[in-house]
Every structure is written in C-alpha cells, then in structure tokens.
Amino acid sequence: MKKFMNTAETMVAESVDGFVRAHADFVVFGTDRQCVRRRHLTPGKVAVISGGGAGHEPMHIGFVGQGMLDAACVGHVFTSPTPGQIIGAIEEADNGAGCLLIVKNYDGDIMNFEMAMEMAAGRHAVEMVIVSDDIETARIGEGRGRRGVAGTLIVEKIVGAAAEQGRPLAELKLLGDGLNGRIRSMGVALTGVTVPHTQRSTFTLGATEIEMGVGIHGEPGHSRQPFSTADDIVRYLCETISRDIDVQPGTKALLFINGLGGTPPAELYLAFNAARRFMEERSIPVERSLVGTYVTSLDMQGLSATLALLTKEEMTLWDAPVATGALRW
Amino acid sequence: MKKFMNTAETMVAESVDGFVRAHADFVVFGTDRQCVRRRHLTPGKVAVISGGGAGHEPMHIGFVGQGMLDAACVGHVFTSPTPGQIIGAIEEADNGAGCLLIVKNYDGDIMNFEMAMEMAAGRHAVEMVIVSDDIETARIGEGRGRRGVAGTLIVEKIVGAAAEQGRPLAELKLLGDGLNGRIRSMGVALTGVTVPHTQRSTFTLGATEIEMGVGIHGEPGHSRQPFSTADDIVRYLCETISRDIDVQPGTKALLFINGLGGTPPAELYLAFNAARRFMEERSIPVERSLVGTYVTSLDMQGLSATLALLTKEEMTLWDAPVATGALRW
Incomplete structure (x- = not known):
C-alpha cells in the first residue's frame, strides 16, 4: 500500500x-x-x-x-x-x-x-x-x-x-x-479501503467485481455484483434511493454525486450525467446539484449518490453564501 | 481496469x-x-x-x-x-x-x-x-x-x-x-495512468516504487525511486522546484499541492503540511496556498508541487473573486 x-x-x-x-x-x-x-x-x-x-x-x-x-x-x-x-x-x-x-x-x-x-x-x-x-x-x-x-x-x-x-x-x-x-444516499465501491494501521483492505474485490451499498468505513455492502457500465451502476444506485423516498409535492430535488476518495473528477461528472438523466426520466426535476469529493472513505475508489428533497426555504438556505475549505459559493 | x-x-x-x-x-x-x-x-x-x-x-x-x-x-x-x-x-x-x-x-x-x-x-x-x-x-x-x-x-x-x-x-x-x-512544478506518481482506449497503464510501478518527475499524460519521470515517507518525497519535489527558481526580492510565494486524480484529500493536506514546512525552513515565506485535485492525469495516484513567486499586483489578482466549477472564492 x-x-x-x-x-x-x-x-x-x-x-x-x-x-x-x-x-x-x-x-x-x-x-x-x-x-x-x-x-x-x-x-x-x-x-x-x-x-x-x-x-x-x-x-x-x-x-x-x-x-x-x-x-x-x-x-x-x-x-x-x-x-x-x-x-x-x-x-x-x-x-x-x-x-x-x-x-x-x-x-x-x-x-x-x-x-x-x-x-x-x-x-x-x-x-x-x-x-x-x-x-x-x-x-x-x-x-x-x-x-x-x-x-x-x-x-x-x-x-x-x-x-x-x-x-x-x-x-x-x-x-x-x-x-x-428527506435525504437518501447509497454508495458503490470499485476497490476496498486500505486502513493505515493494519495496511489491509477491509474487503477485496476481484478485477470484475464491485461492492454495492458500501458504508464509508469500509463496511461491505449488501451485495457483490459484476462490474458493469457507469449507466448500469448509477441506475442501480438511483433506483434504490429514489424508490426509498416519497417525492412530495412542493419539494425540489438536489442531486449529489460524491467521490469516496480515489475517484477522479471526470468519472464523477460522467456518473452525474447518468444520474441526472435517470432522475429526469422518472420525472424528478433536479433543481440543484453537487459533484465532487467531499465525504470520503480514505483511498476507496467508488462514489455515492445522494438525493435530497428540499422545501423552497431549504433550497434558499442551500443557495446562501458559504466559505469553507471544501465548499464555497 | x-x-x-x-x-x-x-x-x-x-x-x-x-x-x-x-x-x-x-x-x-x-x-x-x-x-x-x-x-x-x-x-x-x-x-x-x-x-x-x-x-x-x-x-x-x-x-x-x-x-x-x-x-x-x-x-x-x-x-x-x-x-x-x-x-x-x-x-x-x-x-x-x-x-x-x-x-x-x-x-x-x-x-x-x-x-x-x-x-x-x-x-x-x-x-x-x-x-x-x-x-x-x-x-x-x-x-x-x-x-x-x-x-x-x-x-x-x-x-x-x-x-x-x-x-x-x-x-x-x-x-x-x-x-x-516564475512558476515551477514537479510531479510524482505512486501508480501509472490507465488509458481508457488501450485499457493499459503507460508504465507499471512495483509495490515499493514511485516515479519521480512524471508528466500529466503518463509520461514516465526522470527516475524510479524507492517508495518512502511523505516527508522524503515532498522534500525531493520541493528541493527541486525551489532550487530552479530565483527567489526574488519583492515577490511572495504561492504553494500549490495538486492531486493527479486518484489521491484522496487527506493525503494532499498531509503533503502540503510537509511542503510548507520545507519552504519555511528555506526562508521562502508561503503567503498563499492551494490544495486540491485540479490538474489530473486520469486516475493516477500521485501529486505535484508547484511554487509560484508572485508580485504584489499578481497576488491581488490571485485574491480577486472567482466563480468557476472548480475554483471559487
């Protein structure tokens, strides 16, 4: 490592x-x-x-x-x-x-x-x-x-x-x-996470395997699946999170694609593209979005998709100025 | 891959x-x-x-x-x-x-x-x-x-x-x-970069090797070195870039640690800590800093260190508001 x-x-x-x-x-x-x-x-x-x-x-x-x-x-x-x-x-x-x-x-x-x-x-x-x-x-x-x-x-x-x-x-x-x-997330890993003290990975994936439903501490997910296209993987994440949340009248969607540590920005944007298309096909209008590496699991290659349904007031608070090390607008 | x-x-x-x-x-x-x-x-x-x-x-x-x-x-x-x-x-x-x-x-x-x-x-x-x-x-x-x-x-x-x-x-x-x-950079890779069309890495590193002086297109560097501590690696980068640039009176330093795609934020901040200490020991006062994944080489695990010596006017321009997808203040 x-x-x-x-x-x-x-x-x-x-x-x-x-x-x-x-x-x-x-x-x-x-x-x-x-x-x-x-x-x-x-x-x-x-x-x-x-x-x-x-x-x-x-x-x-x-x-x-x-x-x-x-x-x-x-x-x-x-x-x-x-x-x-x-x-x-x-x-x-x-x-x-x-x-x-x-x-x-x-x-x-x-x-x-x-x-x-x-x-x-x-x-x-x-x-x-x-x-x-x-x-x-x-x-x-x-x-x-x-x-x-x-x-x-x-x-x-x-x-x-x-x-x-x-x-x-x-x-x-x-x-x-x-x-x-009104917030739901789910993660997927392409690799396990290497814990520095043990120099070991919490789980090991083969060259054609992914771990679906992982946590951010190297917890294994609910199933090991065959590696597939970004469209397939993202569809699975988005179906699961959007099925689990009531799309209520008067709320608007914020879609957040988060890198788990070792995933490059270009792949995150590609995954966001697939996720946004999925939401639109399900008539879930994405009003705000966030794409980047914000909540990681050390060096794990993977990402999570988060769907949040916000009220108008919450959306205004989301848009309000922020000046931190990682988030700024 | x-x-x-x-x-x-x-x-x-x-x-x-x-x-x-x-x-x-x-x-x-x-x-x-x-x-x-x-x-x-x-x-x-x-x-x-x-x-x-x-x-x-x-x-x-x-x-x-x-x-x-x-x-x-x-x-x-x-x-x-x-x-x-x-x-x-x-x-x-x-x-x-x-x-x-x-x-x-x-x-x-x-x-x-x-x-x-x-x-x-x-x-x-x-x-x-x-x-x-x-x-x-x-x-x-x-x-x-x-x-x-x-x-x-x-x-x-x-x-x-x-x-x-x-x-x-x-x-x-x-x-x-x-x-x-007045800007100098140098990069180091822990892994090669996997080119999507060929599904191949441009160079392959052993478990205890790093590639010093890499470009951002998977170009090999000037030497393969044994993997070492962050302090050692960063010192090598910083010595090389700071030796190559005249620290001129009236200019102030901007120090930039850049992730090459697969390096998590925590490691970049740790490397920045080492780089900043190095510069201070050499009496190069770091007036501004930037740490993050901005200029990548696909999924390469690695980082680059950049030292820029800026005039007072350039520093004011650096501080001026910016609102882009990746850089914002």
Whole structure:
C-alpha cells in the first residue's frame, strides 16, 4: 500500500495541520487542538458543531467556516472524537445562544456526543441532530439503523445557513430533523479501503467485481455484483434511493454525486450525467446539484449518490453564501 | 481496469455533458459543442481561452467562469482540441477586445492553437501565452522544452482576473509571459495512468516504487525511486522546484499541492503540511496556498508541487473573486 504519509500514528494530525495551515485565514485550532473552529465566531449565533472519525476528509473540517459549521472535532481513523474533544468544542464555540451538534448515526459517535451533552448540561444549551441517510447500511443490522454518510454535508450546509441568519436553537433542531427524513444516499465501491494501521483492505474485490451499498468505513455492502457500465451502476444506485423516498409535492430535488476518495473528477461528472438523466426520466426535476469529493472513505475508489428533497426555504438556505475549505459559493 | 464509464469512445463527451449540466447556471456549450463557455460574456472584455486534451479534469472546463476563463476547448483523451474547435471558441468568445489563448507547452497543442490564430488573422486580435512550468519534462527532450502542467491554473487565474478588470490584450500577454517565468512544478506518481482506449497503464510501478518527475499524460519521470515517507518525497519535489527558481526580492510565494486524480484529500493536506514546512525552513515565506485535485492525469495516484513567486499586483489578482466549477472564492 503506497500512500502519502509518514507514520500511521501521525497521519491524522499531520493532515489536519496541513488543512489548518492552508486555510489559516478563516480557521484555527481550538485549545489543545480539540477541534478546528472558525477564526472569528459570531456573538449571539447558535454554534453548529460536528465531528467524527478521520478518514472522511474534507468532511467535517472542510465544512468549518462562514455559513456552515462553527467547529468540528476529528477522531482517529474511523473512530469517534472523544467526549473531551466535543465538550472542548462546545465550550469554545458557544456564544451564548447554544450549540447544535450534527452527528452521523454510528453507535460510537452518538455515545460520545451524548456524553458531551451530559457534561455540558446546566452550562450550555445543546441539541443534537442525527443524520441517517445511508439506506443500505440499515440492512446490516447495526442496531441504530441507517448510518450517516454524504447527506451529512447537506444537513450541515442548510442548518449552517439558517444559524447564520440568527435562528434560535429549537428551530435549527427542527429544521435538521425534518431535513434528515428527506435525504437518501447509497454508495458503490470499485476497490476496498486500505486502513493505515493494519495496511489491509477491509474487503477485496476481484478485477470484475464491485461492492454495492458500501458504508464509508469500509463496511461491505449488501451485495457483490459484476462490474458493469457507469449507466448500469448509477441506475442501480438511483433506483434504490429514489424508490426509498416519497417525492412530495412542493419539494425540489438536489442531486449529489460524491467521490469516496480515489475517484477522479471526470468519472464523477460522467456518473452525474447518468444520474441526472435517470432522475429526469422518472420525472424528478433536479433543481440543484453537487459533484465532487467531499465525504470520503480514505483511498476507496467508488462514489455515492445522494438525493435530497428540499422545501423552497431549504433550497434558499442551500443557495446562501458559504466559505469553507471544501465548499464555497 | 474498473472505471465509471460506458465506452472509451463516449467517456469524454459524457463527462463534459455532466459538467455542463452540473454548472448550467454559468456555463453552456458553444455552437456544435466546440467549446464550453460562460453563459454570459462581458462586452468589451478580452476573452481568455484555453483548452487541451481530456483526462486532466477539472482543468480547463472547471476554470470557465467569472474571473477566470471565458471558454475552454476539450480534445480527446491526452490529445489537443482541433484548430476548428479553437477557432469556434475564438469566434464565440471574442467581444471585440480580442482573445488571449493560454496554451500548455506541448507540440500538438501549440500547433493547433497556432493554426487557429492563423485562421483568425484579420478578423480577431489574438495573442498566445505558453505555459511551461514542469521542470522535469524538459529533460525528456520533447523539442519544445518544459511542458505545461499544474502551474497553468495559476496563469489562468491571474490573467483571468486581470482581463475581468478590463485590461487590454497586450498587457495581458505581458502579464502571462512574465508570470510563466516564475512558476515551477514537479510531479510524482505512486501508480501509472490507465488509458481508457488501450485499457493499459503507460508504465507499471512495483509495490515499493514511485516515479519521480512524471508528466500529466503518463509520461514516465526522470527516475524510479524507492517508495518512502511523505516527508522524503515532498522534500525531493520541493528541493527541486525551489532550487530552479530565483527567489526574488519583492515577490511572495504561492504553494500549490495538486492531486493527479486518484489521491484522496487527506493525503494532499498531509503533503502540503510537509511542503510548507520545507519552504519555511528555506526562508521562502508561503503567503498563499492551494490544495486540491485540479490538474489530473486520469486516475493516477500521485501529486505535484508547484511554487509560484508572485508580485504584489499578481497576488491581488490571485485574491480577486472567482466563480468557476472548480475554483471559487
């Protein structure tokens, strides 16, 4: 396994260092490097905080900045940040209006974020939104049901924009929960993911095999399928996610093709082309789109498709300005 | 070779289709799909046009938009666009103030862009800036000397910003030529690049080998080296590029770590961290930075380091707003 790293022990710290230095105009480390936060926090604004294991970069640190997150905590590879890190972020980012935690639905993350909430009780008003957009990992029976994957970006962008408008904590919590019910994702892998500490792939695929329904931690999917054309693969993803979501009157679709780490931009745009055509044939009008490598699984070659049905208000919040390391408009 | 594609014959067209649809708010196809251009051209402004072979996405179509390019032509994989495409772009984008062509230094590209200039003679004022930032490919003896690689982005950004201010063609030509002399790049590959038509890799590396000094078309580099730490690899790149450029008084450094297609963001940030440390140790103050996958070689796992020494004016142009598919601030 060849990767640009020095040691498995230092790779996360060195990568986050690089990120913070590359974007030093608007992010800084929190005290004791417990989080990465905005350089300038806005008084009176609800702090939107997220975090999770490393290995998914640019998520979440790449979403810290104007119009999105106030702070993000980074754990070890595929491991939740500690309650100590999270309470550190809460203490640093809370400007008096409380904190909204956006958490991907994994047992480890939920446990640690809940513990931090308990530690903050009485001193900080804290609410939590759990993102669970991955329709395939539900079937693996991980207890908490569907996990949070690329759709997390959409929740963080829209809730972040609403927080920037000065909306109160309770309203942001409602917005996030409502949104989560209308986002569906599914991923496909052409290769497994190489975990740095073990130097091993979590699963191995043959030259003509793909893994359908993968998670972002190298979890195997629900089926191994023969490699096929981009049209076939994307159709399978899009059929599955669009079947699982009620296309409600008054909502508009956002279609997001996300690279899982090792997939070049040209292939992502090609897959987007196929996905958009699929949605149009099903009379699902795609009003907004996003194509790029945002929520990764280390070096995995693969992609995920996310369909979000947004209200008019949510669409306006999606369009609102954002200035982060990874997302900017 | 597993890629997200349908056929090798249609992959470029489908990918460009996906790009244009994903960014339909500000780009459109030119007549007969000869180029991708801004939806709204600015009267009286010099048109900045680029282009080249496909396989380097998001370059150049990802740089079309406010503050950067007016139009870009896409050839087949690793093949120059035709003179017909280029003259099409000139005719469409020229708003009366003339056109500046930004061309990477390859025989095929230069021949076709020069042919288009001849075809335009008498009807359009056209100048050309040739970018040749790749210090390693000079040694391969390709006739025209150093090739154009990731540094092209910097020329297109800065000249594009100057064009947006309404500066005349002759001035933009001088700006671009001057800039090119102060940009150096070098690339390293962990894997070869798989060419879709042949389904073959242009060179094959063992599990503990890297290729130092690679071009962006799968050209082999100047030496095969043993795989090593990110610090070692990045130090080699940075030593080579910084030795080759005069650090002049009054200029400030822009450091750009570019992914070659299959390298995940976390590794790029880690490499940036090492590169920035190197430059600081050499008293080269890095005033601006860019980290991401912008100038690719299909699915190659690898990266390039680019050092640009900018004048104060060029730095202001670098900072000026840009709104394209790939670059936005």
